[in-house]
Amino acid sequence: MFTKPSRKLLAPLAAAASLTLLATACAESERDEGGQEAPFVFGSAGDIKSLDPFLANDGETFRYSRQVFQTLLEHESGGSEIVGGLAEDWEQSEDGTVWTFHLRDGVVFHDGDELDAEAVCANFDRWHNLSGPWQSSNNSYYWQAIFGGFAENEDEALPESRYVSCEATDELTAVITITEYSSIFPGGFSLAAFGIMSPSTLEAIADAEITGEEGNYSLPDYTRTPGTVAGTGPFTVEEWNRDQAEVTLKRFDDYWGDTAGFETMILRAIPDENARRQALEAGDIHGYDLVAPADVEPLVEAGFQVPTRDVFNVLYLAYQQETNEALAELEVRQALAHAVDRQRIVDTILPEGGEVATQFHPDTLDGWSPDVTTYEYDPERAEELLEEAGHADLTIDFCYPTEVTRPYMPAPRDIFDVISADLEAVGVTVEAKSYEWTEYIGRTDSGECSLYLLGWTGDYNDAYNFIGTWFAVQNDAWGMDEPELFDAMAEASSNPDQEERIAAYQELNEQIMEILPGLPISSSPPSIAFAANVEPPAVSPLTQENFAEGSWKE
Amino acid sequence: MLRFLVRRTLQLIPTLGGLSILLFVWLQRLPGGPEYALLPDDATPEQREQMRRSLGLEEPIAVQYLTFLRRILQGDLGTSLQTGRPVLEEFLTRFPATFELSVTAMAIAVSVGLPLGYLAARRRGGVLDFAAVGGSLLGICTPVFFLAFVLKVVFSEGLGLFPSAFRLSPGLSRTELSGFVVLDGLRTGELDVVWDALLHLALPGVALASIPLAVIVRMTRASVLEVLDEDYVRTADAKGLHRSTVRTRHVMRNAMLPVVTSIGLLTGSLFAGAVLTESVFAFPGIGSFVYVATQTRDYPVLTGFILVIAAMYVLINLLVDISYSLLDPRVRAQ
Secondary structure, three states: OOOOOOHHHHHHHHHHHHHHHHHHHHHHHHOOOOOOOOOEEEEEOOOOOOOOHHHOOOHHHHHHHHHHOOOOEEEOOOOOOEEEOOEEEEEEOOOOOEEEEEEOOOOEOOOOOEOOHHHHHHHHHHHHOOOHHHHOOOOOHHHHHHHEOOOOOOOOOOOOEOEEEEEEEEOOEEEEEEOOOOOOOOHHHHOHHHOOOOHHHHHHOOOOOOEOOOOOOEOOHHHOOOOOOOOOOOEEEEEEEOOOOEEEEEEOOOOOOOOOOOOEEEEEEOOOHHHHHHHHHOOOOOEEEEEOHHHHHHHHHOOOEOOEOOOOEEEEEEEOOOOOHHHHOHHHHHHHHHHOOHHHHHHHOOOOOOEEOOOOOOOOOOOOOOOOOOOOOOHHHHHHHHHHOOOOOOEEEEEEEEOOOEOOEOOHHHHHHHHHHHHHHOOOEEEEEEEEHHHHHHHHHOOOOOEEEEEEEOOOOOOHHHHHHHHOOOOOOOOOOOHHHHHHHHHHHOOOOHHHHHHHHHHHHHHHHHHOOEEEEEEOOOEEEEOOOEEOOOOOOOOOOOHHHOEEOO | OHHHHHHHHHOHHHHHHHHHHHHHHHHHHOOOOHHHHHOOOOOOHHHHHHHHHHOOOOOOHHHHHHHHHHHHHOOOOOEOOOOOOEHHHHHHHHHHHHHHHHHHHHHHHHHHHHHHHHHHHHOOOOHHHHHHHHHHHHHHHOOHHHHHHHHHHHHHHHOOOOOOOOOOOOOOOOOOOOOOHHHHHHHHOOHHHHHHHHHHHHHHHHHHHHHHHHHHHHHHHHHHHHHHOOHHHHHHHHOOOOHHHHHHHHHHHHHHHHHHHHHHHHHHHHHHHHHHHHHHOOOOOHHHHHHHHHHHOOHHHHHHHHHHHHHHHHHHHHHHHHHHHHHOHHHHHO
């Protein structure tokens, strides 16, 4: 039965309609952005943790800090080669323990201080002399990863410090001495955690303490109050609005290099991947990172710019040799390698530019070898090998993570499905196990999964940053015991001669692919998206974009 | 009345105490500790071990629980593992955003739900009734993230009426008196800020309102239908009372009792529902903060959030009980 809508019902509807019209008018006038003075808004995956990057170990804090602070060395714009940062050039002693940095002249900090060697050394000395809660791995992760311990270790588990001293031999020359060479240098000097702060900043924060008792630490105020920290980067921190999860950066007009193209840059957290894409499409933001491979084509078709970075990561299928004894047999490992159609994964799941990996790091790194043993997709050969090894009816558990995407692993479940189907096709029975990310890392780390998917994005351009992460010592994640490989790895890593080291890495890669501790699957280029009216910065394989290079299109 | 209030407040203690134990045990049982979430993928086992120690996770479980309880009683919810700031401070910073969103959602749900439910009951079997019942079923069934997606595609990307994310336009300058953007704007006369905030509240408000709206429509409809059949309504009509008097004093007032109960419970659930809504709209409230905490095993934040939600439920129930006595003199007499 139809009833005529009453006038009383129509009145509010009419009011709502006029309000909507009003909203449209206002909304459109606010959206009229893109002019020279409009802020460039970038959608990040999370809020930053601290204004002082030393305390951080996450990509979003480093994305902010790279615009504000600079390191002695950095990676070339859009590439992975190490070049001078605050140091114009540098040299190392023959044994690799003394590093001499020649600083740029005329560099000023945001607070007006001038950069000199004393300032650089004051930063390094501060880090080296930190005590108490600063020595927790959560508060000084990268210092510990690169320099080991502190001047006075308060925890027995901390290794001896690799850092010896920093001396200002003249106004613009800083000499850093370390106890022994390791391949983490010079790459370590480029890490964003070691952004150089001004002498006035250091003075102001000299007494800053991480307070609270164990397990309940509280970071000092300066880590969230703009105005205290000053770096030398192309942007200064104007505001960190924590209740909006928004960091506002302003162009630094006295920057020593080319000044930033954007007057204002705003980093705003949008944790949800789909929400980031929709915010770009709706014009609420002008760029975002970690674009899902499936979104790349629709975004390009809709007129957005989605530059693809060079690959700097690797995804692998790990074989845990202790958990499943069959995997301790080389024929079985080889059989599984022949069984997997990696090209299909690259063609159907990865974004354009993805490639099959022949070894445990991408070819963009020195040390990559063209002569490694390769394992073509050959299911018949796989069946033969399993037969020969007496494992024609192999049953194996295979773990994959849920609710996560990594730059090297865009769709874990889809990748798992392809590999799993390939293994079943050669007669292997797969027992699927899935875990949420943090649990997954715990289980795979402790050797609970026979087969699992994992990968790595490099921090800096040295092959050891990849292969050393996995194959330097015996560990539960792989369960393999190859003392010869471990020794060769240690030897290569401590060789300060770069050419010899690279040759050693090539041999190591060949050796590893003979042993076949796992199957390298692919390298995947992570994408970043920008609005059509943005001139994007050069995209970096290490996801270290310098946003000062970006600007609004004329 | 005072005794009633004191008794109900005391009931909070065993409820929250029991909950704290359940919560603690549950969190302890979760596999994959914060040492995996907080450190990069390549951290060494030694670094993870050191992290466990520094977080106090190596202590016996009873000691951990007592420490946890002592802190709670002191009003200390601990420090967020992610941000290194007190959980309470993090919540208070983000509370105004979630509060404004919840109030918007509830305002939408109540202002649309009550009249719609009432009209559906009055026109039982009609098109409006059919649409209200069908629509509310759809509202309950539609997952918030899907609704959010549709709202954004239509109203944000398509029509450009509303922003798709955030609480205020980036870089919008405003005088900050408190975290309450709308109230601050009204007090300082910055009407552009108020308007901007309202535009940003619209889509998440509708998404968050979908379930309470559907429940209120159905509850109101059912309740009104029941009351309409009562003898006293027929008597009131028969003795010639004005229609509006019958509607307000006899029908709505009596029909409101179960609806008010459900509104109370739904208000509590809004804070829980805000987790998903806020994260898909990048609305910087407690919800999106907790969403990130679930991914990073930020135990203190999760514990604090659940305790706050539980306390709110108990508090809202108390308010509902009080409102009963205002609506229904029989409860007051008891």
